[in-house]
Amino acid sequence: MIRVKNIYKSFDGRNVLDDISVTFEPGMTNLIIGSSGSGKTVLLKSIVGLHEADSGEIWYEDTLFNTLNFHERKEIRKQIGMLFQGSALFDSLSVEDNVRFPLDMFSGLNTREKKERVNFCLERVNLAGTNKLFPSELSGGMKKRAAIARAIALNPRYLFCDEPNSGLDPITAILIDNLIKEITEEYNITTVVNTHDMNSVMEIGEKIVFISEGQKCWEGNSKEILNSDCKLLNDFVFANALAKQLKNTGV
């Protein structure tokens, strides 16, 4: 479980996160939604420590993360898998080497065990046989899947995904969403996903937090989101023409 308490963050005097408190449950896909520039990525990066929050508390189970020093944080980070918006695969390494990288660094497995683990992770994300390919040879969806394989290589307790389906077609996006959900349930991971994609919200949103201009405006699940009385949320959810039409016709 991850608990965020009264987080504030500003850049050059401009408030980007304004008193956000939220709890992310284990074994559940927790979604942070909001329009572009609402502060989703800053919130996610503050939780994992890539940005330092100005004030507030971030708890991983019973550990207060934001008071830990560099070396103590490294221990927590070994339990974290993260999927970045642009996949962030290492260009100079093949898919296999990318997935094996965290195993080489921290696992203590022998070569054969590492190879087995890499192949297992690649098969789990339906990328078997791509071991020798380089990131530049992969499609957008394959890059995301390879990045997921790397993120789960060390059996993380926490999985963070920053807009995992941005730039993907709707079908591939749903495949990635479902993969994240399956992995979350299979390994009982605390997963936090940043997205502004309503398909993702309806597909995998077990717990949803809506933020707007750095403030938490609403919290609920995918069933409650369509009947919310939060105006900002309704503007976001029913932003496209099809959704508006469906709402107006009462579907």
Add this chain to the structure above:
Amino acid sequence: MVRQPRQSPFIIKFAVIGTKPDRMLKFLHEFGNYWILMGKVFSKPENYSVYYRQTLREFISLGLYSIGIVVIISVFMGAVITLQTAYNTDNPIYPSYLIGLGCRDSIILEFSSTVIALILAGKVGSNITSEIGTMRVTEQIDALEMMGVNSASFLILPKITATLLFNPFLTLISIVVGIAGGWIAGVGAGVVTSSDFIYGIQYAFIPYYILYSMIKTVFFAFIITTVAAYHGYFVEGGSLEVGRASTKAVVYSSILILLTNVILTQLMLS
């Protein structure tokens, strides 16, 4: 046509003075950040075998791949130094073996350490800045941090190790090839006989000059790698900023090399 009012020279002067504290603060900020980064770089590696493999890769990309340019430049510089010395000492009172001696000392004392370092600041320095800078803007460095890897140490320490160990070797290659280039040009152009040139390069040889050159090379290698890595590591933005950072890294490391050259020369040869 609307005439623009001329700005008072006093205002311009005041504005220039006004920016000085900002520049000073910025310089101090960058200087502090550089040493904080070095503190992170020289911390205990997470996994020695991975760092060892990474260092071997850097030996190849930063060291072996630089041999070609070092050889080409050294041959031509040796040739030019020999011909220049010959044409500027075209007087019977100067013995012709001085051409070989001049070529040898110029190459050992300055050319093979300082000029090659300036060239490597361009080749290796821009390579390091653009590699690390691209990793920064594509979130690959964030990905390393998220895995619990000390990204500064993992990316920069193998490069420093590789250049500190390999650049003295490049300097030795440059000395040998530069003198050979001088011999080829001198004998080929008929400005000195082979025996006079060879006598000249052996005449009054001071082995300490080689050590002096090696020590300078080690300092220059550290400057090239760390200044370039610093500029790449803290780049913000996109590809345009990575390009700008590469240019800045080359300019700053070149200036630092020249400054360090003066200081080391005064310390070691005075």
